[in-house]
Amino acid sequence: MAFHSTKTGQFAYFDTQLGRPDWSGRRVLDFGGNIGAFLAEAAGRVEPSLYWCVDVSRSAIEEGRRREPGAHWVFYDRYNPQFNPGGVRGLALPDLGSRFDYVLAYSVFTHTPDDETLELVDALRSMLTDDGILAFTFIDPGWAPPGEGQQPNVLWRLSSCSLGNATASPPVEAHVDAAVERAREAPWCAVVDQSLLFDASAPVGPCGRYDVLWSPDHARSLFPSAEVRPPAAPERQHCCLIGPKD
Numbered sequence: 001m002a003f004h005s006t007k008t009g010q011f012a013y014f015d016t017q018l019g020r021p022d023w024s025g026r027r028v029l030d031f032g033g034n035i036g037a038f039l040a041e042a043a044g045r046v047e048p049s050l051y052w053c054v055d056v057s058r059s060a061i062e063e064g065r066r067r068e069p070g071a072h073w074v075f076y077d078r079y080n081p082q083f084n085p086g087g088v089r090g091l092a093l094p095d096l097g098s099r100f101d102y103v104l105a106y107s108v109f110t111h112t113p114d115d116e117t118l119e120l121v122d123a124l125r126s127m128l129t130d131d132g133i134l135a136f137t138f139i140d141p142g143w144a145p146p147g148e149g150q151q152p153n154v155l156w157r158l159s160s161c162s163l164g165n166a167t168a169s170p171p172v173e174a175h176v177d178a179a180v181e182r183a184r185e186a187p188w189c190a191v192v193d194q195s196l197l198f199d200a201s202a203p204v205g206p207c208g209r210y211d212v213l214w215s216p217d218h219a220r221s222l223f224p225s226a227e228v229r230p231p232a233a234p235e236r237q238h239c240c241l242i243g244p245k246d
C-alpha cells in the first residue's frame with residue numbers, strides 16, 4: 001500500500017526524549033521510518049550516510065531514496081495488515097551489516113500485534129552498540145493532553161473513522177460509549193477499521209486501519225527493563241527507552 005507519512009516533528013520528539021544528544025557521527029536506524037521525515041527534519045544533524053530507514057512500504061522506501069540518495073533505504077517485505085497486506089508473515093529482519101547508536105521507531109509498534117513487537121524489539125536490540133538506545137513510541141488509550149476538553153487518545157485514534165453506525169440510534173451510541181470507556185482503562189486495545197478490539201491474541205487480516213494502544217503498565221509488563229516516558233509536548237505518544245540485549 002502506498003502510504004507516505006505527512007507527519008513532522010519526529011526529530012524534535014526523539015531529540016527531547018533522548019536528552020538532546022550530540023548526533024554527529026552517530027549511526028541511526030529509523031525503523032518504520034517511511035519516507036524519512038526524521039532525517040529531513042534533522043537538517044544535517046544526522047549524516048545521511050549514517051542513517052538507515054527500514055520499512056514495509058516499498059513505495060515509501062523508494063520515495064525516501066529519491067529524496068535522499070545518500071542514506072540507506074531498505075524495503076522489508078514483512079506482512080502488516082494495514083501497510084503491507086501482501087507481505088511475508090514472520091519474515092526475519094534483514095542483516096543491515098551495521099550496529100546503531102540509536103534505533104528509533106515512531107508510531108510503528110502502534111501498528112503491530114504484541115507477539116510481533118516483542119520479536120522485533122528483541123531483534124532490534126541486538127543491533128545496538130554497547131551503549132546504544134532503542135526508543136519507540138506507544139499510544140496510551142486513556143491519556144489526554146493537559147487542558148480542558150482534550151480528547152483521550154482512544155477517541156483521537158477513532159476520530160478519523162466512526163465506529164460503524166455509531167450515531168444511528170441511542171442503543172448503538174450507548175454501546176460505543178461503553179466500548180470507549182472500556183478502552184480508556186484497557187491494558188491493550190486496537191482500532192481495526194471501524195471496531196474496537198480487546199483481544200490481543202486475535203489474528204488481524206488485511207484492513208484499512210490497525211492501531212494498537214497500550215497502557216503504560218502494559219508497556220512495562222512487555223519490557224520490564226525499559227524506561228517509560230510520558231509524551232513530550234506537543235506529541236500524544238509515550239516513549240519506551242531500552243538498551244542492548246544483555
Ligand SMILES: C[S@@+](CC[C@H](N)C(=O)[O-])C[C@H]1O[C@@H](n2cnc3c(N)ncnc32)[C@H](O)[C@@H]1O
Pocket residue numbers: 005006007010031032033034037054055056057060076078080083105106107108111112
Ligand atoms: C504511522 S507510520 C509512521 C511512519 C514514520 N515513522 C513517521 O513517523 O512518519 C507507520 C510506519 O510503520 C511501517 N511499518 C509497519 N509495520 C512495520 C514493520 N513490521 N517493520 C517495519 N516497518 C513497519 C509502515 O509501513 C509505516 O511506514
